[in-house]
Amino acid sequence: MPAERAGYTVTMFLVDTSPSMGTTRTVELPAGPNGEERTAEMTNLEWALQFVKLKIQDMVCTLCIFSSSPQYLLQIFNGRKTDQCGVIVFGSEETDNIIHDKNGGYDNVSEYIPIGHPNAGTLAKLDALEPSEFCGDPIDALIVGIETQAAYLSSKRTWTRKIVIVTDGESPIEVEDWEATVEKMNGLDISLTLIGVDFDDEGFGFTEPDKSHMKRLNEEFYRMFTSSLKLGIVGTCEEALQETARPDIKQTKSTLMGTILRLGEVDTMGEEAVEIIVKTSKCTALSRPKSWKKFAIRESVDEDKEAESDKDKQKEKEKETKKKEDAARVAYAQLRMRTEYYVDRNGEVDEDGDFKMDDSDSITLLDKDDSEEPKEKIKEEQLEKVEKEQLVRGFKYGTTYAPCPDGQFPRLPTKKGIDLCGFFPAKNFRRELSLGEIQYVWGDPASAQQQVALSSIVQAMYEKNVMAIARWVTKDGMDPKMGVLTPVVFDEVDCLLWTQMPFADDVRKYTFASLDHLVSKKGEVLTEHPFIPTEEQREAMDNFVDAMDLMDAGERDDEGNRQPWFDTLLSYNPAIHRTKQAMFHCAVVSDIATNPLPSPHPELLKYFDPPKRVLKRSRDAIEDCKSAFKVKQVPKKVAKTRKDGHAHAQDEDDDLLLLERKQPSMRAVQAQVSIIQASSSNQQSPSRSKAKTDDSETEEEDEEEELLPDSVKKPTASPPARNKQPLPTPARSLSPEVDPGRAPGRIIGSTYPLADFKKNLAQGDVVTKAVEDLSTVITEIAMRPFSSRRSKELLECMMAMRDTSLNEDEIDAWNSFLTDLKDKCTSKPGNQEFWSQVKDAGRALSLISDKEAKKHGGASSITEEEVDKFLA
Amino acid sequence: MAPYDDWNKIDEEEDEELQDAAYFEGKRDVILFCIDCSESMLELRDDPDYEDTQTCHLFTVLEAAVQIQKKKVIVGPNDAVGIMLFNTTRKSETSRTQSELKRGTYAYQPISPLSAPTIQETIQLLDAFREDPEELRRAFPPVKGKKVPMGDVFTSCNWVLRDGAPKTATKRVFLITDEDDPHSGPGSQQLITSARTTLIDLTQAGVTVEPFFISTPEKPFDVSKFYSSVLLPTNLADEDEIDSSDPSVLPESISISRIEDLLAQMRFHEVPKRAHFSIPFKLAEGLSIGVKGYGLVTEQKKGTYKYFIDLGERMEVASVRTVYIDEAREAEVDKNKMVYGMSLGYTAAAAEEDEEDESKIDSNVRIVKVGKRPFYTAEDIRSFRTLGLEPGIKLLGFKDRNELAFEDNIKHSQFIYPDELAYSGSKRTFSALIKSLVKKKKIGLVLALTRKNATPMFYALLPQEEKVDEGGWNDPAGFHLIPLPFADDIRAAAVEKGFRASDELKDAARAWIDKLSVKNGAYPPDSYPNPALAYHNAQLEASAFREQYDPDSFEDLTLPKYEMIHKRAGALMKAWKRALVNDKSADVVTAPGKLAGTKRKAASLFPLSLLF
Numbered sequence A: 001m002p003a004e005r006a007g008y009t010v011t012m013f014l015v016d017t018s019p020s021m022g023t024t025r026t027v028e029l030p031a032g033p034n035g036e037e038r039t040a041e042m043t044n045l046e047w048a049l050q051f052v053k054l055k056i057q058d059m060v061c062t063l064c065i066f067s068s069s070p071q072y073l074l075q076i077f078n079g080r081k082t083d084q085c086g087v088i089v090f091g092s093e094e095t096d097n098i099i100h101d102k103n104g105g106y107d108n109v110s111e112y113i114p115i116g117h118p119n120a121g122t123l124a125k126l127d128a129l130e131p132s133e134f135c136g137d138p139i140d141a142l143i144v145g146i147e148t149q150a151a152y153l154s155s156k157r158t159w160t161r162k163i164v165i166v167t168d169g170e171s172p173i174e175v176e177d178w179e180a181t182v183e184k185m186n187g188l189d190i191s192l193t194l195i196g197v198d199f200d201d202e203g204f205g206f207t208e209p210d211k212s213h214m215k216r217l218n219e220e221f222y223r224m225f226t227s228s229l230k231l232g233i234v235g236t237c238e239e240a241l242q243e244t245a246r247p248d249i250k251q252t253k254s255t256l257m258g259t260i261l262r263l264g265e266v267d268t269m270g271e272e273a274v275e276i277i278v279k280t281s282k283c284t285a286l287s288r289p290k291s292w293k294k295f296a297i298r299e300s301v302d303e304d305k306e307a308e309s310d311k312d313k314q315k316e317k318e319k320e321t322k323k324k325e326d327a328a329r330v331a332y333a334q335l336r337m338r339t340e341y342y343v344d345r346n347g348e349v350d351e352d353g354d355f356k357m358d359d360s361d362s363i364t365l366l367d368k369d370d371s372e373e374p375k376e377k378i379k380e381e382q383l384e385k386v387e388k389e390q391l392v393r394g395f396k397y398g399t400t401y402a403p404c405p406d407g408q409f410p411r412l413p414t415k416k417g418i419d420l421c422g423f424f425p426a427k428n429f430r431r432e433l434s435l436g437e438i439q440y441v442w443g444d445p446a447s448a449q450q451q452v453a454l455s456s457i458v459q460a461m462y463e464k465n466v467m468a469i470a471r472w473v474t475k476d477g478m479d480p481k482m483g484v485l486t487p488v489v490f491d492e493v494d495c496l497l498w499t500q501m502p503f504a505d506d507v508r509k510y511t512f513a514s515l516d517h518l519v520s521k522k523g524e525v526l527t528e529h530p531f532i533p534t535e536e537q538r539e540a541m542d543n544f545v546d547a548m549d550l551m552d553a554g555e556r557d558d559e560g561n562r563q564p565w566f567d568t569l570l571s572y573n574p575a576i577h578r579t580k581q582a583m584f585h586c587a588v589v590s591d592i593a594t595n596p597l598p599s600p601h602p603e604l605l606k607y608f609d610p611p612k613r614v615l616k617r618s619r620d621a622i623e624d625c626k627s628a629f630k631v632k633q634v635p636k637k638v639a640k641t642r643k644d645g646h647a648h649a650q651d652e653d654d655d656l657l658l659l660e661r662k663q664p665s666m667r668a669v670q671a672q673v674s675i676i677q678a679s680s681s682n683q684q685s686p687s688r689s690k691a692k693t694d695d696s697e698t699e700e701e702d703e704e705e706e707l708l709p710d711s712v713k714k715p716t717a718s719p720p721a722r723n724k725q726p727l728p729t730p731a732r733s734l735s736p737e738v739d740p741g742r743a744p745g746r747i748i749g750s751t752y753p754l755a756d757f758k759k760n761l762a763q764g765d766v767v768t769k770a771v772e773d774l775s776t777v778i779t780e781i782a783m784r785p786f787s788s789r790r791s792k793e794l795l796e797c798m799m800a801m802r803d804t805s806l807n808e809d810e811i812d813a814w815n816s817f818l819t820d821l822k823d824k825c826t827s828k829p830g831n832q833e834f835w836s837q838v839k840d841a842g843r844a845l846s847l848i849s850d851k852e853a854k855k856h857g858g859a860s861s862i863t864e865e866e867v868d869k870f871l872a
Numbered sequence B: 001m002a003p004y005d006d007w008n009k010i011d012e013e014e015d016e017e018l019q020d021a022a023y024f025e026g027k028r029d030v031i032l033f034c035i036d037c038s039e040s041m042l043e044l045r046d047d048p049d050y051e052d053t054q055t056c057h058l059f060t061v062l063e064a065a066v067q068i069q070k071k072k073v074i075v076g077p078n079d080a081v082g083i084m085l086f087n088t089t090r091k092s093e094t095s096r097t098q099s100e101l102k103r104g105t106y107a108y109q110p111i112s113p114l115s116a117p118t119i120q121e122t123i124q125l126l127d128a129f130r131e132d133p134e135e136l137r138r139a140f141p142p143v144k145g146k147k148v149p150m151g152d153v154f155t156s157c158n159w160v161l162r163d164g165a166p167k168t169a170t171k172r173v174f175l176i177t178d179e180d181d182p183h184s185g186p187g188s189q190q191l192i193t194s195a196r197t198t199l200i201d202l203t204q205a206g207v208t209v210e211p212f213f214i215s216t217p218e219k220p221f222d223v224s225k226f227y228s229s230v231l232l233p234t235n236l237a238d239e240d241e242i243d244s245s246d247p248s249v250l251p252e253s254i255s256i257s258r259i260e261d262l263l264a265q266m267r268f269h270e271v272p273k274r275a276h277f278s279i280p281f282k283l284a285e286g287l288s289i290g291v292k293g294y295g296l297v298t299e300q301k302k303g304t305y306k307y308f309i310d311l312g313e314r315m316e317v318a319s320v321r322t323v324y325i326d327e328a329r330e331a332e333v334d335k336n337k338m339v340y341g342m343s344l345g346y347t348a349a350a351a352e353e354d355e356e357d358e359s360k361i362d363s364n365v366r367i368v369k370v371g372k373r374p375f376y377t378a379e380d381i382r383s384f385r386t387l388g389l390e391p392g393i394k395l396l397g398f399k400d401r402n403e404l405a406f407e408d409n410i411k412h413s414q415f416i417y418p419d420e421l422a423y424s425g426s427k428r429t430f431s432a433l434i435k436s437l438v439k440k441k442k443i444g445l446v447l448a449l450t451r452k453n454a455t456p457m458f459y460a461l462l463p464q465e466e467k468v469d470e471g472g473w474n475d476p477a478g479f480h481l482i483p484l485p486f487a488d489d490i491r492a493a494a495v496e497k498g499f500r501a502s503d504e505l506k507d508a509a510r511a512w513i514d515k516l517s518v519k520n521g522a523y524p525p526d527s528y529p530n531p532a533l534a535y536h537n538a539q540l541e542a543s544a545f546r547e548q549y550d551p552d553s554f555e556d557l558t559l560p561k562y563e564m565i566h567k568r569a570g571a572l573m574k575a576w577k578r579a580l581v582n583d584k585s586a587d588v589v590t591a592p593g594k595l596a597g598t599k600r601k602a603a604s605l606f607p608l609s610l611l612f
Helices: A044-066 A070-078 A098-103 A120-127 A138-152 A178-187 A213-228 A237-243 A301-319 A355-368 A370-382 A448-464 A535-547 A574-588 A612-617 A619-629 A645-652 A686-702 A709-713 A753-763 A767-783 A787-807 A811-826 A832-840 A850-855 A864-871 B004-009 B016-026 B057-075 B116-131 B135-139 B150-164 B188-204 B259-269 B349-353 B378-386 B426-440 B503-515 B531-544 B562-582
Strands: A009-016 A024-029 A038-043 A083-090 A109-116 A160-167 A190-196 A232-236 A257-263 A274-282 A293-297 A329-334 A336-343 A384-386 A392-397 A400-403 A417-425 A439-443 A466-473 A481-489 A494-500 A518-520 A658-660 A675-677 B029-036 B080-086 B105-113 B170-177 B207-214 B255-257 B277-284 B287-294 B306-310 B315-317 B319-326 B339-341 B365-369 B392-400 B414-418 B442-449 B457-464 B478-483 B495-497
Touching (some): A009 A044, A009 A109, A024 A044, A038 A044, A044 A120, A044 A160, A044 A237, A044 A574, A083 A120, A083 A138, A098 A138, A109 A138, A138 A160, A138 A178, A138 A190, A178 A190, A178 A213, A213 A232, A274 A448, A274 B562, A293 B319, A439 A448, A448 A481, A448 A494, A448 B503, A448 B562, A466 A494, A535 A619, A535 B426, A574 B339, A612 A619, A619 B277, A619 B287, A619 B426, A753 A767, A753 A787, A767 A787, A767 A811, A787 A811, A787 A832, A811 A832, B029 B057, B029 B150, B057 B080, B057 B116, B057 B135, B057 B259, B057 B531, B080 B150, B105 B116, B105 B150, B116 B135, B150 B170, B150 B188, B150 B207, B170 B259, B188 B207, B255 B259, B287 B426, B339 B378, B392 B457, B426 B457, B503 B562
Parallel strands (some): A009 A083, A009 A160, A190 A232, A257 A417, B170 B207, B207 B255, B277 B392
Antiparallel strands (some): A024 A038, A083 A109, A274 A439, A293 A329, A293 B339, A329 B365, A336 A384, A336 B319, A392 A400, A392 B306, A466 A481, A518 A658, A658 A675, B080 B105, B277 B287, B287 B414, B306 B315, B414 B478, B442 B457, B457 B478
């Protein structure tokens, strides 16, 4: 494809609104949470308009997806001004176009949206399009489109011209003289994209059964027509819609920044010191998904009635045809962020004397940790809000205040430039220390001599196979960074690549137990141990590594040789593109529940699994590894038996006590000992670990209920069960097919109640059932032994449930659930602890009073007093 | 440095980098230095560094403790440190908030948040010792005769920590002694048992003991005499109490060193080892092992300033809270009620008002019919970021080592190490994989979601074999997890064409490069302390100590060794410059450096700028 100038484009969308476009179709939606199929009904016009809207949405905010820095904000808001479009409908009731105005004819073709930079209004206007009672001729529309575009661009001849026709091909076409149109379009370099509803497409694999004769003829015509164009294509609508989600990289060329590459002391040794004018540009730069804006339902729209009444009237008038006059509306307001400052004047009165620490704690927690919400609320009450103007800046030196009104101390004086410090062999480069984004360093493109100068250094480094250590200061007075420069010899230019390397402060030297060197208590080096792979295991691994090799697993190149699989240049950041797709989607649809986001484009997921070819040939190797290594998931920790310290006495016996190779003693005087390895690890004897695994499997099945009395009773059989076990990886992360724990007839399971609940709500319709089932599940879990592990989760469930109850008129259900929960928790055996946590949450988890219910348009039989009493 | 406000603006969902940091900031670290104060620790000896000066082990240990405190006070201003001495007859004063300690143990500095005065107190004590070497012996008289039972020492540690350390903190005892056999003679078995029992109590309270044993030629330290039967293999503490992501297998932490290396040894342990993540590593369907991820290289930034308010008698930090408000209503909105969408102005609905009188438009509102919700929940948007993946590493296959290019870098790497406690057999599998990849010169390619809130990324898995290094630091066995850039992150080369050097000129450059190359050198991180950070911290310390800072005392170790450069290569550099001026390669009147994608003629840019 020829390189296009970004922007400077006018796209004409020609939309068919003939009666046949009103035919309804069933559109498949992404599968529901349980894999059930879901569909939606819409007209062909609505369906096809999605394509137009997504394309226009792309024009509206192309930039905003890819730039996150604030300085672009203005640009983002305006999008790219030179990306413009207009919309013409054919099959409209009235006729309104420039050719008709002049010469008549061209009936039922209307210029619906004049050419301009699209804005939010453009999309809304498209939504208002409805199929009419009249047929329009696409060729008429095409000619009108060409003329309208030409008139608009009469003084902007270099702009790119595009036309998109969206039609179902069911209306008659006046095909006479079409060659003249082709000639005209080719003359103006207009590209034509024809999106056909249910057009046949062999490549995509779609054929429409029972196609009308008219449509068959029209499709043939379109194919012939577009193939005569220099730039023309016909596509079926379904594929077009899918392709709108294809990840699309806007190649950004980075700005060149000037600096100086130096060697030696320029000021005093000028005749020897080297200075080369260079330009740097980014080679890699981390992109992130665009951030979301936060919204919330604005409470009681009534208050605003006066201000909005005009607007309302107008709006309702517009929509009279399809909406009831009294349609209730909800306003979602975009939220702004505000920073508030609080101070705790009574801090020092704190009994424990550790107030200072607590206070600083709240700094971190307030913003970052949702789970601390209840605690936070309590804290807040002791805090006093202060204005920013009353505050001074400073640093904390422990608990000591170190004044620093400027917010920073004088900076280290530095001089802009890249200083070479020395060279070292490239093979000694430690790739894992590379800290960040890579930069190119070019000889000044404006000076041949500077280019030659840099080239000589690059080539000499390349020849000697060395890298340079360098110190980079981006601007006078900026903090220096240390890094490494490597020579790159391209076909037509030489340059250096820079990467930042860590300072001493940036490296953490944690100690890790040796994997190989295990020493027994008696000082003997062990060659056999469950931690050390055996000969057989190593061989199984070697075979696995060979089988899973990707070097020949990719596409074939021109000579038919297989290429390596995976290329960074083709790996799209799934989060960025999925987020973009989701943003566009919610901007063009009116409801997420009934019109959920389609699946991600397959291109995003193409590297998510090893290539089939590799999986196939490694099947045996994988099986061998499985049987050779016998890896078993260790069951999740059972609640701690606290005071079992005495049981450890048994370790006194001659259990093998492993000592590992000594961890670094600097120029150690004495090197014999250092690390004592697990003396009673379960891996010692295969039989033991096997027995243990069996337990684990049973436990896994019950997921959260692994309090089987069995495993509690046998701590001595498997000592590690007493050992502190850090967060054993939850089984649920392993496989998406975890049993959701749904009891028969229930839509909410005990495994992921919150997720189930949300999924069901997203589907709509089943709110009552969802609330009812969640009530049961919460109560069940809370009454189970050891449920404290899940209290946080339960509280979240309750938050969600209360919120839903309030907004979905399930207030009575909530109130009766809560009353029941309280009874159960406070009676024997009960769960007093959990109930007190519920109480701590205060009103946020209490009964819903009549007052609160009213605010949300519901009703409740509980009074404010009763709520207060209930919590007491 | 980003001002504090900006830091707050970053969304919890949206900035992974920040979460990394938050992880470390969120968890407080408490260290109790537990120092043996017996006769041998106080024994005076000649200072190896200063003539006519005497020192003793205790002095060196306290000096090291001060250094650690000075570092911690800046890196973790909320951390707490205490100093307890044992085998001294000095008695702790008891107070309302402090327990009475076991006989022979003395809490010199109870656990408390770090502050300038506590650090200065120790510095003054050390200065006094320099004046009069009897000072330490006077301050902490050693016990005569029988040593304090180690069981009592651990019990006192437990009490000191209980009194002063916040429950949720990472609690560590740095045990420093030169006595490898405190309980020889009759009854030793009983003392060993009690030491062991009390140590179990300590670990069950969530405390890790990290011993630093001092060994001298006259008095070598032999762990097998006493400590190997006392120290526990694994941390036994209750999972509710401790940082459960950190197994702190105690034996990893033993260090035995000369007194001179004590500080260096402590530096290794200065930051508690905390795993960033603990997730399964799936090698194939049905074959997963457990791994933990650590950040071995992360840019250490300057601290952020805070806002203080003057309360008269003291300065108090103001807590910063970010709230979201509906501006038109001035109402704060609860997090649970927020939904997420695209900025208005782009959305269809906002435009409905568009054609009306501009002044009436509330551009901040999207009006929809009741029951319709064109917005997502927080959970929805998380799933857009994760693509529905659960945290874990998934192996995609293997590639040649040289496929990992220099330029395939975007941010710092992480390090993974097997987690036997999540999957038994992880270590042998992991170990076999390292050996196999090293042998075959291969790297792994994996897809990983390291945490629930992260985004999936592709990583190169670079194997690292254990290296036994004379220099004191051993590279541990493990894999470096190197994030690969996405197509979205890769920028095109901005220059496509340029003038190149002749062989003569290249050779002239080669001459001085040869002189400036370190044969077996590599980039040495340890040689380059961050000068800007050190400069900042020195001023911060001076400000806290109420001292004047003298900028002239600062030495920037990252500056090139100019003198050496000119001495070794000065003449050759000069020769190269001469060769450059005479070089004909650039002596052409056509376009020099061609900027990619532009057709600009650059002939006008002549004549050459004569920079040299």
